[in-house]
Amino acid sequence: MRKSKPLAVMLGAVSVAAMTLGAARAETFKPECFSPAADNKKTIQYDAKKGPYKIALVNGYVGNDWRITAIQSAKAWGARPDNAKLLSDFKVISVGNDSAAQIAAIDNFIAAGYDAVVINAVNPTAFDAVVKRAQKAGTVLVTFDNVLDSDKIVQVNEDQFELGRMKAQAVVDGIKAAKGDVSGQVLEISGLPGNSVDRDNHEGMRSVLDKYKGLKVIQVVGNWDAGTAEKGTADAIATNGKFDGVMVQEGAIGALHAMQAANHPVVPIGVDAGNGTRQLAAKGKYPGVTAAQAPAMAALALEASIVLLEGHALPQKVFLPIPNKANADLVSGTDYFPDLPPNFYTTTGYPQCFPPFKPDELLGQNASNNG
Numbered sequence: 001m002r003k004s005k006p007l008a009v010m011l012g013a014v015s016v017a018a019m020t021l022g023a024a025r026a027e028t029f030k031p032e033c034f035s036p037a038a039d040n041k042k043t044i045q046y047d048a049k050k051g052p053y054k055i056a057l058v059n060g061y062v063g064n065d066w067r068i069t070a071i072q073s074a075k076a077w078g079a080r081p082d083n084a085k086l087l088s089d090f091k092v093i094s095v096g097n098d099s100a101a102q103i104a105a106i107d108n109f110i111a112a113g114y115d116a117v118v119i120n121a122v123n124p125t126a127f128d129a130v131v132k133r134a135q136k137a138g139t140v141l142v143t144f145d146n147v148l149d150s151d152k153i154v155q156v157n158e159d160q161f162e163l164g165r166m167k168a169q170a171v172v173d174g175i176k177a178a179k180g181d182v183s184g185q186v187l188e189i190s191g192l193p194g195n196s197v198d199r200d201n202h203e204g205m206r207s208v209l210d211k212y213k214g215l216k217v218i219q220v221v222g223n224w225d226a227g228t229a230e231k232g233t234a235d236a237i238a239t240n241g242k243f244d245g246v247m248v249q250e251g252a253i254g255a256l257h258a259m260q261a262a263n264h265p266v267v268p269i270g271v272d273a274g275n276g277t278r279q280l281a282a283k284g285k286y287p288g289v290t291a292a293q294a295p296a297m298a299a300l301a302l303e304a305s306i307v308l309l310e311g312h313a314l315p316q317k318v319f320l321p322i323p324n325k326a327n328a329d330l331v332s333g334t335d336y337f338p339d340l341p342p343n344f345y346t347t348t349g350y351p352q353c354f355p356p357f358k359p360d361e362l363l364g365q366n367a368s369n370n371g
Contacts, residue, residue, distance in 0.1 A: 027043060027313060028043055028312075028313050028314050028315050029307050029312035029313060029314055030307070030353075032352045033300075033320075033350065033352050033353035034156075034304065034307070034314050034315060034318045034353075035315070035318065035319060035320070035321075036315035036317065036318065036319070037159065037315070037317040037318065037319040038319075039317065040315045040316060040317040040318075041151070041316070041317075042151060042315070042316040042317075043313045043314065043315055043316065044153065044154050044308070044313065044314055044315075044316050045308070045311065045312065045313035045314075046138075046140055046308050046309065046311065047311060048309070048310055048311025049115060049309050049310075049311075051086050051087075051088075051309065051310075052085070052086055052087055052088040053086060053087055053088060053115040053116065053305075053306070053309055054087075054088055054089040054090075054112075054113065054114040054115050054116075055087060055089070055090055055091075055114065055115060055116045055117070055118070055302065055305055055306075056090075056091040056092070056093070056109045056114050056116075056117050056118070056371065057071075057074050057091070057092045057093070057117075057118040057119075057298065057301075057302065058093055058095065058102055058105045058106055058109070058117055058118070058119050058120075059071060059092070059093065059094040059095070059120045059298075060094065060095060060096065060097055060098075060099075060102055060120055060121065060122040060146070061094070061096060061097045061122070061192060062094035062096075062367055063223075063225065064223065064224045064225040064226070064250065064251060065226065065251070065274060065343040065345070066224055066250050066272075066274075066293070066295050066345065067094070067120075067224075067295075067367070068343070068367040069295035069343075069344075069345040069362065070120070070145070070295040070296075070297070070298040071092055071094065071298070071365070071366075071367040072295075072362045072363075072365040072366070072367060073295050073296045073297075073298045073299045073348075073349075073357060073362060074092050074118075074298040074299060074302060075092055075365040075366075075370075076299070076357050076361040076362055076364075076365050077298075077299035077302050077303070078090045078092075078302070079361070079365070083302075083306075089114075090370075091109070091114075091370060091371035092369065092370055092371065093105060093369040093370070093371035094367070094369060095122075097122055097192070097194075098122065099121075099122040099123050099126040099127075102119070102121070102122050103126065103127065103129075103130050105371075106119065106127075106130050106134070106141075107130060107133065109139075110130075110133060110134055110137050110139045114139060115139065115140060115305075115309055116139065116140035116141070116142065116305035116306075116308070116309055117134070117139060117140070117141055117142075118141075118142045118143075118144065118298070118301045118302055118304075118305055119141065119142070119143045119144075119148075120143070120144055120145045120146055120298070121143055121146045121147060121148050121195075121196070122146070122194075122195070123146075123194050123195065123196075124146065124147065124148050124149040124195070124196040124199075125148075125149050127148050127150065128150065131148070131150055131152050131153060134153075135152070140305055140308045140309055141153040141154075142154045142155075142156060142301050142302075142304050142305045142308070143156070143301070144156040144157060144297050144298060144300065144301035145157060145197060145293070145297055145298070146195040146196050146197050147196055148196075149196070151316055151317075153316075154304055154308065154314050154315070154316055154317075154318065155316065155317050155318060156297060156300050156301040156304050156318045156320070157297070157317075157318065157319060157320070158293055158294075158297070158319060158320050158321070158322050159319050159322065160196070160197050160200030160201050160204065160293075161200045161201075161203055161204035161207070162204060162322065163200075163201055163204060163291055163293060163322055164200065164201035164202060164203065164204025164205040164206075164207075164247075164249070165204035165205065165207055165208055166204075166270070166289060166291050166322065166324060167204075167205060167247045167248075167270025167271065167288075167289060167291055168204065168205040168206075168207075168208035168209055168247055168270055169208050169270075170268065170269075170270045170287075170288045170289035170326075171186060171245035171246070171247055171268045171269065171270045171288055172208055172209070172212065172245070172268075173268070174245060174267070174268025174269075174287040174288050175244050175245050175267075175268055177287070178244075178267075178287075179244070181214065182212040182214060182215060183212070183214030183215060183244075184214070184215065184216070184243075184244035184245075185215070185216040185217070185218060185243055185244060186209065186215060186216070186217055186218070186243055186244055186245040186246065186247065187217075187218050187219075187220070187233065187236055187240075187243045187245070187246045187247070187255075188202070188205055188209075188217055188218070188219040188220075188247050189219075189220055189221075189222035189229050189232060189233065189246070189247065189248040189249060189251070189252070189255055190202055190219055190220070190221055190222055190249055191221075191222060191223065191224045191249040191250060192223050192224055193221060197249075197293070198249065201249045202219075202249075205247055205270075218236055218240055218243070220232035220233070220235070220236055222248060222249065222250070222251050222254075222255075223251070224249060224250035224251055225250075225251050225254070226251040226252075226253050226254035226257075226276075226343075227251075227254055228251065228254070229248055229250075229251035229252065229253075229254035229255045229258075230251075230254030230255060230257050230258045231254075231258075232255075233246070233254065233255040233258035233259060234258040234261065234262065237258065237259070237262045237264060238262075242264055242265060242267075243264070243267060244267055244268075245267050245268045245269065245270075245288075246259070246267060246268075246269045246270075246271070247269070247270040247271070248269070248270075248271045248272060249272070250272045250274075250293065251272070252269070252271035252272050252274070252277045253274055253276035253277045253280060253342055253343075255271070256269075256271075256277065256280045256281070256284070256286075257280075260280075260284075266284055266285060266286055266287075267286070267287075268286070268287040268288040269281065269286045269287070269288040269289075269327070270288050270289055270291070271288070271289075271291075272290065272291070272292060272293070273290040273291060273292035273294075273323060273324070273325075273345070273346050273347050274342070274343065274344070274345055274346065275336050275337055275340055275341065275342055275343070275344040275345065275346050276341075276342025276343065277290060278290050278327075278330055278335055278336035278346055279336050279338065279342065281327045281330065282327065282330040282332070282335075282336065285327075285328075286327055287327060287328070288326075288327050289324055289326055289327060290324065290325060290327060290330070290335075291322055291323070291324035291325075292322065292323040292324065292345070292346070292347040293322075294320075294323055294345070294347040294348075294349070294350065295345050295347075296347070296348055296349045296350065296356070296357060297320065299349070299354075299357075300320065300350060300353055303353065303354065304318070320350055320353075321350070321352075323347040337359070340359055340363075341363075344359065344362075344363070348362065
């Protein structure tokens with residue numbers, strides 16, 4: 001790939017310059033993988049540093065299947081021989097839903113001379129000071145999934161607004177096909193409050209739902225957790241009766257179990273792509289879509305940190321494609337796996353970036369700290 005030349009404005013060890021989207025596509029590393037978001041305005045490039053590298057991933061909350069798989073993906077990435085030879089030290093830790101603890105962990109890795117720290121942020125707004133400290137120390141920071149509201153570091157994500165919009169649109173289309181109009185009430189199971197992903201998914205859903213005055217939206221917090229989503233769905237059905245459509249950010253297997261337990265009719269759903277979710281969606285013939293915020297994004301963020309340490313330029317705001325499939329088109333053995341656990345995540349990588357993980361690569365890792 002063509003390597004970008006040093007850019008104009010120096011911030012510590014990093015060069016940053018505003019440029020057009022077209023220029024970003026032409027000049028950045030491996031654009032078929034690290035594609036700039038539509039509103040990307042900058043590239044980021046660091047001076048090349050000789051490896052092997054010391055890299056850490058600092059996660060926040062880990063109490064759901066998605067986060068567990070993200071940590072497994074990170075460790076599986078580090079275990080691949082081509083990556084392992086680039087690493088002199090590789091730590092993966094989770095600190096809980098506490099921004100102060102996460103910032104302290106990042107500072108500890110900066111002070112210990114780590115070359116890069118990858119972050120799934122507890123919230124999007126509390127990290128400006130630690131970003132400055134990292135720049136001063138020459139430490140590369142990359143965020144993924146729950147990214148920071150900052151244009152000073154590379155963000156690796158999917159379009160969270162579009163992910164929410166896609167799910168809501170599938171539900172609205174299903175309601176219209178069933179009833180001839182878009183009316184009634186729908187259930188929105190949101191994520192973990194205070195995170196950018198929760199905010200952006202919610203806003204994407206509402207960009208569709210708010211167009212229809214005949215729709216009543218009941219929202220409950222799901223924390224991206226199957227158990228929480230199950231209880232929230234059961235309570236919502238008990239309080240409000242049946243729904244005409246259901247949208248879940250993550251943990252939809254719980255919502256579907258609650259619907260089945262309540263003998264809720266089959267309605268359009270816009271949900272995640274977990275193995276158990278897709279099994280239930282296919283077996284129950286639920287109209288709608290399963291769309292993934294793929295946990296393997298953690299590995300892509302680690303890959304991005306290596307790219308930056310090697311001196312290549314990346315878009316400041318990377319958007320990966322959203323893996324999705326209409327529920328009517330789900331195929332056993334390809335889109336979901338009856339012989340694997342329900343909490344296995346079916347989208348195990350981004351083929352345009354690196355070979356997707358095989359199930360045994362992920363299932364052979366755990367989610368415990370190794371820091």
